[in-house]
Amino acid sequence: MIDAVQALCSSNELREAGDAVGFDVAYAGQTCRAFAVRFDGQPYAYLNRCTHVAMELDWQPNRVFDPTGQWLVCASHGAEYRPDTGECAGGPCRGGLVKVQLSEDHGVVSWHPAYNLQPLVF
Numbered sequence: 001m002i003d004a005v006q007a008l009c010s011s012n013e014l015r016e017a018g019d020a021v022g023f024d025v026a027y028a029g030q031t032c033r034a035f036a037v038r039f040d041g042q043p044y045a046y047l048n049r050c051t052h053v054a055m056e057l058d059w060q061p062n063r064v065f066d067p068t069g070q071w072l073v074c075a076s077h078g079a080e081y082r083p084d085t086g087e088c089a090g091g092p093c094r095g096g097l098v099k100v101q102l103s104e105d106h107g108v109v110s111w112h113p114a115y116n117l118q119p120l121v122f
């Protein structure tokens, strides 16, 4: 199968622990919001859906990092997730975020719609 990639944004748009870039993905037969961030120099993306209650994480539009820039935090009840794996790191989360496959090449961050989005189990 050909792994089609879809350009998401320029590399410059994803700043270290900065604002997320949102996009839509197909998940479980629905269109869902996802977000991409940069952490430790690498781009990562997840479904924008907390595992506590299926709500988007943002505490302000596109702000998903806590003030330290070390954790992704849900605005509703404070669940914390590791930015590099999506693993639950504290708070009321139930498992990890659903990861979206990204790649970065020649200053462009792309995502891979053909990858099945699977909840992470830790």
Ligand code: FES
Pocket: 050, 051, 052, 053, 054, 055, 074, 075, 076, 077, 078, 079, 091, 092, 093
């Ligand atoms: S909805 Fe995210 S912590 Fe409750």
